[in-house]
Amino acid sequence: MTALGDILHLLFTANLWQAALAAAVLLLLPALGGVISERSGVVNIAMEGMMLTGAFFAVVANLAWHNVWLATGVAMLSGALMASIHAIVSIRFRADQIVSGIAINIFAAGLTVFLVNRIYGVQDIGHVGQSELLPNINVPGLDQIPFFGKVLFQQNVIVYVALILLVLMHLLLFRTRLGLRIRSVGEHPQAADTAGINVYAIRYGAVITSGLLSGLAGAFLAIGVSNTFVPNMTDGRGYIALAAMIFGKWTPFGAFVACLIFGLGQAIYDNNSIIHVSPYLLSMLPYLLTLVVLAGLVGRSTPPAADGLPYVAGSE
Amino acid sequence: MSDQLLAVDMRNIRRQFPGVLANNDVVFSVRAGEIHALVGENGAGKSTLMNILYGLIHPDSGEILINGKQAHITGPRDAISLGIGMVHQHFMLIPVFSVGENIMLGREPVAGPDFYDRGRARKEINDLTKKYGLALDPDARMGDMPVGLQQRAEIVKVLYRGASILILDEPTGVLTPQETKELFVVLRDLVKSGKTIIFISHKLKEVLDISDRITVMRRGRVVGHLTTKETNEEAIATLMVGREVLLRVDKKPAKPGAVVMKVENVTANSDQGVPALKGVSFELRQGEILGIAGVEGNGQSELMEVLAGTRKTTGGHILLGERDITTYDARTERDAGVAFIPEDRRGTGLVLSFSIAENSILGRERSPKFSWRNVVLKLVAIRDWARRLVQEYDVRTPTIEVAARNLSGGNQQKVIVAREMASKPKVLLAAQPTRGVDIGAIEFIHRRIVAERDEGTAVLLVSAELDEVRSLSDRIAVMYEGRIVSIEDPDTPEERLGLLMTGGGTRREGAA
Amino acid sequence: MPIGSVILAFIIGALIVAVTGANPFDAYSGLLCGGFGIACSQGENPALQLSNTVVFMIPLLTTGVAVALPFRAGLFNIGAEGQLLAGSVACTAIGIKFAGLPAPVLIPMVLIGGMLAGALWAGVAGVLKATVGAHEVVTTIMLNYVAQWLVRYLIIGGPLQLAPGTSRSSPIGVNAQLPTLLPADNSLIIFGLPASVFRVHWGLAIALAAVGAFAFLLWRTSLGYEIRAVGQSQKAARYAGVSVRRTIIVTMLIAGAFSGLAGAIQISGVDHSLTDKYFSDTTGFDAIAVALLGLGSAVGIILAAVLFGALHSGGAIMQSDSGISSNLVLVLQALILFSIAANFVGQIARLIPGIRRPQALPPELPPAAPLMTEAAAPPPEPA
Amino acid sequence: SSGGGGGTPAKTYKIGLVTDIGGLNDKSFNHLAYVGLQKAITDFKIKGDVVESKSGDDYVPNLTNFASKGYDLVIGVGFLMQTAVGTVSGQFPNVHFAIIDGAGTDANGNDLKHANVESLFFKEQDAGAMVGVIAGWLEKNGQAKKNKGVISAVGGVSIPPVNHYIAGYKWAAAMEDPGIKVLVGYSNDFTDPAKCKGVAQSQISQNSDILFQVAGGCGLGVLQAAGQASLYSIGVDADQKDADPSVIASALKKVDVATYTAIKLVVNGQFTGGAQTFSIANGGAGYSPDNLNVPSALQTELDKVEGEIKNGTLTPPADIPA
């Protein structure tokens, strides 16, 4: 059981938690998107596709204009664009929201590679210069705190942004008037409508927000963690985020906990050059762990009452 | 009518739904400061008309004047700003929200950058509830409220929005007699304070009791404007249904036979896990109707569920003939000959998306009658069965393939009644069999229940309508706080029953 | 109407192709040829194209059912992939271990073994949902990953590895292999090609039978009735005396068996050993699209599977003939899903005053609509 | 070399290239094969068509499609296609096949030795050895960044082509610096840079200061991790000096050359089938010094080792030494 020993030892290293947090944030952003979308009653399993689109356009824009912030903005917009397709199809046209979500994911997977082919041809999509990536920022002073300094304050700028968004999302949903309205629309759109709330506007807003967040995650992946676009580089993170959202019972902090489990699992796996166990078994760890936690601690999670149901106003 | 200011004046309203002309050139006017009743059978078009007034449904044609001024209502927002408020037939409340949040929704007090100001919300509500004497706890979870209080919350919600014209769509459908009384007190106060009220109900007594004028609808048309003082139940009923209806049930005296079901101090818990039945005992005989009177929430629902096998007992015994069926589940109970008309028609009694045919075997899909060795369905048998029910129980539907969702409440109820009665049960449990159903259907269902009795079925009836209990039952068991406090004769004066139902009165242990 | 939607999707697809500077007609003639062997311009063999389409279609049929059935019970089975892998592992293991047995015994053994393994894999999700109410979307996604890593472990350094340095298992016994319709013979020439290139195998019959079984189960049996009841209203189901928990578990077990069957058929009929290709297999995910596209009905699933199979094999021809990236196929699949789900055509038609027909009664909820709502709620039965 | 193909204008040769699931934009050997094909198209005026495989199920049909259309040469890219090539080459004895990184095998992984199949193997260990020399030498002479005597490699999946590289690398590094510690990790992925970056960062925290990526597109994450920690990295397959400033060298596996050569043989009617191994000896493998001005001492060492591998005095192992 030396493997177990190795892992236990790792758990006390700041490096591991630093990596875990970064990996978790890649999942947290789309998960937050999922939370707000489904709280408004629109099932969203399209984070994978929106994130992939964001990753692609982040690189395209950065290569074109050599401005990382502009590129990040473009990525978020492209995510939002995908989201608005989902929104229009499932809110305006009342399509089955699962179908629409799946379609978005397939669409993004196909379109990005198709465009890489068409735009860059043989010489292939290029690399973003080190200086044009989303920067890592060490918070002066704080980053010197033993252990926590490295974990919390020596991170990529997006990590800080994500953690702030996490808190904001929580406040928005559970403390503000807008949040109350979003949740009312997700629980009982008729009631919200009769109370004079614009159900459609709220839902569009929420879904598009999920696109912005997923697009941001895509940018972080492509021009923060990496420096180029590789087909399907999101690699199922959108689906993990979906799982995290449900695991977290459609709450921001709940989702964050789940994301941390996966991030930690990834970070532990990354040490497979020094942990002596089949890397494949090691890779199973976070998923098995999640199952166990679900079976044991978390248990039932019940979605917003109107989640997934298209709203048909009393009129047409 | 021009002699008096019209709060609401709807002219030639027309609304077509697929297959139905829900409103056909409806002319409907309400005077300022009156209580105006709108009556009609299920599907007559009342809700539609009111939804149009509230902006939820857009009319195909017609015009609306509010307080004499042309109004262009495109959605609830417009209606609200015109001072119109509506309490919907199916409550518009969010169970997981607090009472306060439910009431505030849409006009929330905010502090700082858009933060929901719980404190001010609480204060505003307390002010309102004091002003109109409608006590409510703003912090309670709406889902945990009894219907009566939910109803109250709906009204406060409307008042909070400063409505001067209140629409109440079947507000008493789910209320107990006392709750209804309380509601009426409130309504009268509201009128005194200058509000106008539109009141929809299937219960003509109430209509006569509360309203000033009455508009009667049938099949999407207005078939009569009446002044309450100058009319009576029979007249209204006849207008509504388009023919004479007998409102009183005429039945021969019962010929009670052997005891079929024996309940021996049964105890059970409510969904919240608190004791709801604290030792209920009674006997049920062939060919009798035992009515259970009681204020809702005193254990009647739980008792029915226990007897039907959908709720577990925590003690006591239930005997069906000689057989101890205490531990039976819904399926085995049914097979043993216990039929159950549940009070929640839409949620429990039917699978709304299933066709009438499919619903007609709900719970019997494995019985040899409808399946080979309870695996493969006998489709032909099922269709014949469904057709028989539809025509014997006069379910108004084009075909048996129609989804239950698209039947009116009354017809939905008939499907359930038919299914449960046609299985020739030993015992029939009927919970609120006529709730929210129009008098035409009520009359029909009452006759069937009596017919069942006469064929020797033992019927246990639970109803919030004291009248219904008294007119149908051969014996009346009064339930209070999870116990049967007394067993009375049907002709016991209403006052005494009311007293017993609220825990007063001298108990008289019946034959049981 | 779906036909109209498909056509609309292809029109939009054509626009995308044109915008990116390629010729839509080349693209579509390529797809048509590759999918159905129609209008082949560059010497493709129609029979070969058709047979490829069918081979792609087979696993989509069974996995499509494995997604569609739980939909009816209000369960979203994203786990068809994991269940398929479980099935292929079991099939391989049995096929190797008992290679000696005669085909009439061994083939049923590997197929049933695969079904059991798939059922087991899905059963975990079912039990967790029924007992602790863990949401099946989470559990099935997790189980997918576990299965994928398990396969890697088994054939890279694990017990099933063929030999060091390889990433495949040893082949299953010949008697465990489903025969192809045509003799797998290189010298026999049929339709101008060696018979062995036509890989359509008897798994086709099994898969079609499975879809039939699905339809029968759903519409003609008491269990199917109860599954649909649970999916529509747990309250009503409980009133009827149906055990929601039991139904949920049974549904997942059956669904898993269908997926497992798909995996077993792939091994026994096509690959004959567990290889690294299963690392990147996506059948179980395409199945979701197929099930939704087929609106959860048997006929629909078959049509959707044919369409996806044709697009899959058509993409290759399109790329080789006209140089348009076969990823366009994914774009088209997505567009078809959109336009069928949203029924654009119908809605547009409604806008045109001429053919304004009253909109039908509220349609049956879309197959997946109740997923996240009441039906998705964990069964609150008292334990 | 203006191929003889130009000499006989009568016939335009038809060449089909089938990528594995990595696709044309894998930033790795599929892409290189494509590059080789493009070069051949311009040089020999051939008709070259490409099909990307979307899944492992596509290998056989994609190869079959080209073969059935009477293409002169069908090239399968990658180890993963061995059985597929074995099967299809048996069905079309008159069509030439070439497979990169493998042979046409049966289900048991045995080379079927079909006369119409040319197996293009690479001595990745040669290339690995050369960059291993660089890494080892820098560590030994304290000219790396941390010089704690630790270097590392990040593999994609533990399959032969990957492990050959790592074997040569580890072997040569140890030869230069007997005390050196070589960490070997796998990302289990060929496409997601984030995954490789994670592995790389863990190795960096174990004091590795020269990181060798053997994971195609995923490996880009390794180069970047090294860059951000301002350490050294080593690219793979193609010259990756543009991928990141930290790339001091690349281990070259000239898939483009191999592809080009295979086509050339067919065009010139010199196709012979059997195995062709590309190594340092025949210029099919090697290394390129990148963003590092190589000290002359190191250069001499490199030339020495290269020479000895060419003349066979040194043979880098194919399996990773313990």
Ligand SMILES: Nc1ncnc2c1ncn2[C@@H]1O[C@H](COP(=O)(O)OP(=O)(O)OP(=O)(O)O)[C@@H](O)[C@H]1O
């Ligand atoms: N959304 C709708 N779509 C289609 N038809 C509808 C819709 N709403 C109502 N209808 C039809 O319009 C008719 C009138 O319905 P409405 O709800 O107004 O009846 P009602 O008088 O309120 O009945 P009840 O007393 O049961 O409430 C009914 O026959 C019904 O079939």
Ligand SMILES: Nc1ncnc2c1ncn2[C@@H]1O[C@H](COP(=O)(O)OP(=O)(O)OP(=O)(O)O)[C@@H](O)[C@H]1O
């Ligand atoms: N979407 C709909 N399509 C068709 N008919 C509808 C629809 N919604 C409601 N209806 C019809 O409108 C009429 C009134 O229905 P409503 O929702 O008011 O309650 P109800 O079914 O009448 O029940 P209740 O007995 O409580 O009045 C019914 O005939 C119902 O079938």
Ligand SMILES: [Mg+2]
């Ligand atoms: Mg109504």
Ligand SMILES: [Mg+2]
């Ligand atoms: Mg009604």
